[in-house]
Amino acid sequence: MHDALKPAITRWAERILDTVDACMRENKPIDVDHLAEVLASAPTWQGCPHTEDVADAASASGYRRIALTDHATRGYDALLIVWPPGHATPIHDHDGLWGMEIMLDGVLEVEAFDLSLQEHPHLVSRGVSVIGIGDHLAFSQADYAHRCRNLSSNRAAVSLHIYGGALDTYRSYHSDDAERWTSKIHQTVREPALV
Numbered sequence: 414m415h416d417a418l419k420p421a422i423t424r425w426a427e428r429i430l431d432t433v434d435a436c437m438r439e440n441k442p443i444d445v446d447h448l449a450e451v452l453a454s455a456p457t458w459q460g461c462p463h464t465e466d467v468a469d470a471a472s473a474s475g476y477r478r479i480a481l482t483d484h485a486t487r488g489y490d491a492l493l494i495v496w497p498p499g500h501a502t503p504i505h506d507h508d509g510l511w512g513m514e515i516m517l518d519g520v521l522e523v524e525a526f527d528l529s530l531q532e533h534p535h536l537v538s539r540g541v542s543v544i545g546i547g548d549h550l551a552f553s554q555a556d557y558a559h560r561c562r563n564l565s566s567n568r569a570a571v572s573l574h575i576y577g578g579a580l581d582t583y584r585s586y587h588s589d590d591a592e593r594w595t596s597k598i599h600q601t602v603r604e605p606a607l608v
Contacts, residue, residue: 425460426481430491433575437489443577449513449551455573456517456547463518467495468569475569476500480603490576492603496521497569501562503585504536505599509555511577519563519570520545526558526586534586534594558586 429452436448455461469477475497484490496519506528514523525539536558543564544550550559563570584596 421460422462422466423460425455425458425462426491428458428460429455429573430482430487433489433491434487443511445511445513445551445553445577448575449515449549452513452515452573452575453547453549455515461517462493462571464495464569464571467493467571468497469495478601478603480605484579489578490574490580492574493517494572494574495569496561496563496572499563499566502560503587504558504560505583505585506558507552507576507580508578508583510580511551511553512580513549513551513575514544514561515549515573516544516546517571517573518546519565519568519572521570521572522562522564523550524560525550525552526560528556528558528586530556530596534584534596536586536588536594558584 432451433448436451437443467477467479469475475495477493477495479493479495481491481493494514504524504526514521520543522541522543524541526536527539529535542550580601582598582600584598586594586596588594
C-alpha cells in the first residue's frame with residue numbers, strides 16, 4: 414500500500430466500521446439488506462481504496478484479504494479483498510454467517526447457489542450477477558454459497574466484505590462427472606488489521 418494514502422484509507426475504514434456498528438445497534442437482529450444499502454455509497458467516500466492503492470505486484474498470486482479490524486473486538490469481520498485479473502474462487506460458503514460484498518473498484522461476476530448439507534452437499538445455481546462499483550450483494554441464509562470471478566483479464570478489482578462473525582473457516586464445493594458434490598474445509602487467512 415502506498416504510505417501517502419494510508420491515513421486517508423484508515424479514516425475511510427474507520428467510517429465503514431462506525432457505520433456497521435451504528436446499524437448493528439439499531440437493528441436487532443441485523444437487517445443485512447439495510448446495512449448493504451447504507452454502505453453502497455462507500456466507494457464515493459473520501460479515502461476509499463482503489464486497485465492501485467492495495468494491489469500488491471510483489472505477491473505471487475496478487476489475491477489479498479486485508480482485515481479492516483480485529484473481528485474479536487467488534488463481533489463481525491470487515492475486510493477488503495483484492496482480486497487479481499481473471500481470478501476466480503471455487504464455489505464456497507461463509508460458515509453459516511450473514512454477509513455482503515460491495516464493489517469498490519472493478520467488476521465481479523458472482524454466481525449464487527442454494528446449498529443443502531443434508532447427507533451429502535447439494536448445490537443449485539440461483540443465477541449470475543455482475544456487480545460494478547457501488548453494486549452490492551447481501552445474504553443472510555446459512556444455505557448460501559457462491560463463486561466470484563474478476564471479469565477483467567488485465568486489471569485487479571477491490572471489494573469490501575462484511576460478515577456477521579469471525580469467518581475463520583469455510584467450505585469449498587466441487588462436483589465430479591456424475592454431478593455428485595464434495596466439500597473441503599479451509600482456514601481463512603487475513604492480513605493484519607488496518608484500524
